[in-house]
Amino acid sequence: MDDVTMVSVAELGRMVESIFMRAGFNAQQADAIARIITAAERDGAKSHGIYRIEGCLRTLAAGKVSSGARPELIDEGSAVIRVAADGGFSPAAFELGLPALAGRAEKLGLAALVINDCVHFSALWPEVEAVASRGLAGLAMCPSYAAVAPAGGTQPLLGTNPIAFGWPRSGAAPYVFDFATSCVARGEIELLARAGEPLPEGWALDAEGAPTTDAEAALSGAMLPFGGHKGSAISTMVELLAGVMIGDLTSQGALAELGTLDLAPKHGELILAFSPARFAAGRPGDPLARAEALFDAILGQGARLPGQRRLAARARSEAEGIALNAEELALIDRLQRDGLAALG
Amino acid sequence: MDDVTMVSVAELGRMVESIFMRAGFNAQQADAIARIITAAERDGAKSHGIYRIEGCLRTLAAGKVSSGARPELIDEGSAVIRVAADGGFSPAAFELGLPALAGRAEKLGLAALVINDCVHFSALWPEVEAVASRGLAGLAMCPSYAAVAPAGGTQPLLGTNPIAFGWPRSGAAPYVFDFATSCVARGEIELLARAGEPLPEGWALDAEGAPTTDAEAALSGAMLPFGGHKGSAISTMVELLAGVMIGDLTSQGALAELGTLDLAPKHGELILAFSPARFAAGRPGDPLARAEALFDAILGQGARLPGQRRLAARARSEAEGIALNAEELALIDRLQRDGLAALG
Structure with a gap:
C-alpha cells in the first residue's frame, strides 16, 4: 500500500x-x-x-467507434425520445437524451429513451441513478454480444444483457440495482482461467455445448443465464426490446459486426422513466415514503439493499x-x- | 381414463x-x-x-371481493391509463382497460395500464398475450402476498411477484413468458408437503429464517427468490413499480389486509405496452421479422421457447x-x- x-x-x-x-x-x-x-x-x-x-x-x-460523434436528439412529441448516437460511445448520447426523457416522463407519466448506433462500454447504473436523481424510476437494458447460450441450448446467442433499475429516495442516494442476466460477468471467468481455477457448476458450456467447469473451455464455449429458464427469458426480452424493437443490433448481430469480444460492441439501448408522482396521483400514501418502509423492512431482517x-x-x-x-x-x-x- | x-x-x-x-x-x-x-x-x-x-x-x-364490481376507466390522455377495479376480480378491469392501453401505445409508442383495487387470482400470461395479439409488446407484473424472503433475509416480505412478457408474432401465437420471481410457486411446496417429500436446497427458509428442505417447515417459513440476489432485486422492483408506485398495496400490505394465504389477495397491477412499429420507425429491418430470426436461432440449437x-x-x-x-x-x-x- x-x-x-x-x-x-x-x-x-x-x-x-x-x-x-x-x-x-x-x-x-x-x-x-x-x-x-x-x-x-x-x-x-x-x-x-x-x-x-x-x-x-x-x-x-480499430476504427470501431467515432471520435467525432455528435449525438442528435429526435423528439416527435410522443412517449419515445430517440438519440442517434452517431457511432460514438453511449454516455454522450445518454446525457443529451436525459433532460428530454425526464421532461416527457413528468408530462406523460411514462416515457422511453432509445439510443441507437452507440458503442457501449459502461455499466447501466450511472444512467438509472441519473434518472432516479430527477425523482423518476428508471429501468434500463441493452444487449451486448453473443456469449451466453439460452437455457436448454448449446451455443452463444444472447449477450450478458444487463438490466438496471433505479428508484428515487429523498435524502439518500437512489435505490439502484444493475446486473448481467448471465450467471456472472465474462471477466470473472477470465480471472478464474488466468488463476487456473475451476468454475462452479452451472456457469458455462464448452464449445460442444456440454456443461463444463473448465474456465478455458468456457471461454471458447458459452456462459449460461442466471436463474435457469427464467433468466434466459429475461435475457431474450432484452434482445427483443432493446435490440429488435428499437431497430438496433441484437447481441448476435453486434458480435457478427465486430468479430471479437475484445472491443466495445455497437448496439442500442432502452431506458424507461416512470413518474411515481403521476402514477400515484389520487391514490393513498406518498410513494417515496412507502418505498422507504419497504427498504426498512428489507434492511430490518438483515438483508442488504443492492x-x-x-x-x-x-x-x-x-x-x-x-x-x-x-x-x-x-x-x-x-x-x-x-x-x-x-x-x- | x-x-x-x-x-x-x-x-x-x-x-x-x-x-x-x-x-x-x-x-x-x-x-x-x-x-x-x-x-x-x-x-x-x-x-x-x-x-x-x-x-x-x-x-x-369471506367478503373479500365485490361480486357487483363495475370497473371504471380513468383516462386523462397521458401515457398512463388507469382502471379502478372497484374491488372486483382483475380480469374485468383488464378487459375494460385493454383497448385504451393499446390505442395509447399506438399513438404514443409506449403506454401503461394501471389496475387499482382488484382481487387477483389469475396468471398474467393471458393479459400479455392479449396485448401482443394487438401487435404490441406487453410487460405485466404484480405483487401477491408476503411469502418470500429477500435474498440474505429471514422473513416473508416479498410476494411470489410474477412477471410476464409477450411479443407479437405474425401467423403464430405470441411469444409469451410468465413466471413467479420466487424459486417455485407455493403450490409446488404444498404438493411436496402433502407427499411427505423433501424440498431441493435453496427453495425455502424455516420460521426461524434458517435454510430448510422440510416442506412443512417451509410453509410456516418463507420461500426464496429465484436466481439469488438478482431475482430478489427484480421482485423488489415489482413491489416498487406495481405496488408502491401505482398507489396500491405491497405484498406485505396485501397479506396484512387479508390475514391469510388461502384467499385471493387484493392489490394492483401494472401492464406496459410498447409499439414495435413506433419504436422501430425509420430504422433498418422489420422488428417482427427480426424477432422470428431470434426465435429460430433459439429453437435451432435445441432450446425451447417458453x-x-x-x-x-x-x-x-x-x-x-x-x-x-x-x-x-x-x-x-x-x-x-x-x-x-x-x-x-
Missing part, C-alpha cells in the same frame, strides 16, 4: 478526460466518457473504472480521494502523453 | 360462467373470470384452471375438447346448482 497516490474525484475526472481528448475524441465525447469512468472508479466498481480506458482506446484504434457497497466506496472516495497504485498512475501518465501510440 | 368427459372450450366457458353467475357475480365479472379460467384449463395450465374456482368463491364468501407446452395443449383442446374427470364434473355440477352453499 506504500505506493498508493490519492487523487480527488474531480482530479481523476480531468485526467481521464485529457486521455480521451489526447486520443482524438471531441470534447462532448471525452467529457461524458470521463464522467462515467470516473464515477465507476469513485464507487469502487473497478471493472468499469479506469480499467476500461484501454479497451475504449483500442476500440477507437449498491450499498458502492455507496460506501463513494463516500470514502469523496472524503479521502481515490487510491491509485503506481501501475495505474503510470498507465494514465503514458496515455495522457502518448495517446493511442501508448497502446503498443 | 374411462370416466373422462370431453367438453368443448366454449362449453366449459359457459359452465364456468354459470357458476359465477349463480354465486352472485354480475355478468361483467362472471364473463371475464370464466374466460380467464377457461383459457388456463384449455392450455393445460391446471393450477390456474377450474382448480381456482373454489378459491374465488371462498374469497367471495409456452410451447401450453400452446400444444391449446391446439389439442381446440381440436378434441378439454378432458374433465368425474370429480371435476361433479364439482362443476354442484357449484352450478348450489352456488356458495356448495362450498360446505
Whole structure:
C-alpha cells in the first residue's frame, strides 16, 4: 500500500478526460466518457473504472467507434425520445437524451429513451441513478454480444444483457440495482482461467455445448443465464426490446459486426422513466415514503439493499480521494502523453 | 381414463360462467373470470384452471371481493391509463382497460395500464398475450402476498411477484413468458408437503429464517427468490413499480389486509405496452421479422421457447375438447346448482 497516490474525484475526472481528448475524441465525447469512468472508479466498481480506458482506446484504434460523434436528439412529441448516437460511445448520447426523457416522463407519466448506433462500454447504473436523481424510476437494458447460450441450448446467442433499475429516495442516494442476466460477468471467468481455477457448476458450456467447469473451455464455449429458464427469458426480452424493437443490433448481430469480444460492441439501448408522482396521483400514501418502509423492512431482517457497497466506496472516495497504485498512475501518465501510440 | 368427459372450450366457458353467475357475480365479472379460467384449463395450465374456482368463491364468501364490481376507466390522455377495479376480480378491469392501453401505445409508442383495487387470482400470461395479439409488446407484473424472503433475509416480505412478457408474432401465437420471481410457486411446496417429500436446497427458509428442505417447515417459513440476489432485486422492483408506485398495496400490505394465504389477495397491477412499429420507425429491418430470426436461432440449437407446452395443449383442446374427470364434473355440477352453499 506504500505506493498508493490519492487523487480527488474531480482530479481523476480531468485526467481521464485529457486521455480521451489526447486520443482524438471531441470534447462532448471525452467529457461524458470521463464522467462515467470516473464515477465507476469513485464507487469502487473497478471493472468499469479506469480499467476500461484501454479497451475504449483500442476500440477507437480499430476504427470501431467515432471520435467525432455528435449525438442528435429526435423528439416527435410522443412517449419515445430517440438519440442517434452517431457511432460514438453511449454516455454522450445518454446525457443529451436525459433532460428530454425526464421532461416527457413528468408530462406523460411514462416515457422511453432509445439510443441507437452507440458503442457501449459502461455499466447501466450511472444512467438509472441519473434518472432516479430527477425523482423518476428508471429501468434500463441493452444487449451486448453473443456469449451466453439460452437455457436448454448449446451455443452463444444472447449477450450478458444487463438490466438496471433505479428508484428515487429523498435524502439518500437512489435505490439502484444493475446486473448481467448471465450467471456472472465474462471477466470473472477470465480471472478464474488466468488463476487456473475451476468454475462452479452451472456457469458455462464448452464449445460442444456440454456443461463444463473448465474456465478455458468456457471461454471458447458459452456462459449460461442466471436463474435457469427464467433468466434466459429475461435475457431474450432484452434482445427483443432493446435490440429488435428499437431497430438496433441484437447481441448476435453486434458480435457478427465486430468479430471479437475484445472491443466495445455497437448496439442500442432502452431506458424507461416512470413518474411515481403521476402514477400515484389520487391514490393513498406518498410513494417515496412507502418505498422507504419497504427498504426498512428489507434492511430490518438483515438483508442488504443492492449498491450499498458502492455507496460506501463513494463516500470514502469523496472524503479521502481515490487510491491509485503506481501501475495505474503510470498507465494514465503514458496515455495522457502518448495517446493511442501508448497502446503498443 | 374411462370416466373422462370431453367438453368443448366454449362449453366449459359457459359452465364456468354459470357458476359465477349463480354465486352472485354480475355478468361483467362472471364473463371475464370464466374466460380467464377457461383459457388456463384449455392450455393445460391446471393450477390456474377450474382448480381456482373454489378459491374465488371462498374469497367471495369471506367478503373479500365485490361480486357487483363495475370497473371504471380513468383516462386523462397521458401515457398512463388507469382502471379502478372497484374491488372486483382483475380480469374485468383488464378487459375494460385493454383497448385504451393499446390505442395509447399506438399513438404514443409506449403506454401503461394501471389496475387499482382488484382481487387477483389469475396468471398474467393471458393479459400479455392479449396485448401482443394487438401487435404490441406487453410487460405485466404484480405483487401477491408476503411469502418470500429477500435474498440474505429471514422473513416473508416479498410476494411470489410474477412477471410476464409477450411479443407479437405474425401467423403464430405470441411469444409469451410468465413466471413467479420466487424459486417455485407455493403450490409446488404444498404438493411436496402433502407427499411427505423433501424440498431441493435453496427453495425455502424455516420460521426461524434458517435454510430448510422440510416442506412443512417451509410453509410456516418463507420461500426464496429465484436466481439469488438478482431475482430478489427484480421482485423488489415489482413491489416498487406495481405496488408502491401505482398507489396500491405491497405484498406485505396485501397479506396484512387479508390475514391469510388461502384467499385471493387484493392489490394492483401494472401492464406496459410498447409499439414495435413506433419504436422501430425509420430504422433498418422489420422488428417482427427480426424477432422470428431470434426465435429460430433459439429453437435451432435445441432450446425451447417458453409456452410451447401450453400452446400444444391449446391446439389439442381446440381440436378434441378439454378432458374433465368425474370429480371435476361433479364439482362443476354442484357449484352450478348450489352456488356458495356448495362450498360446505
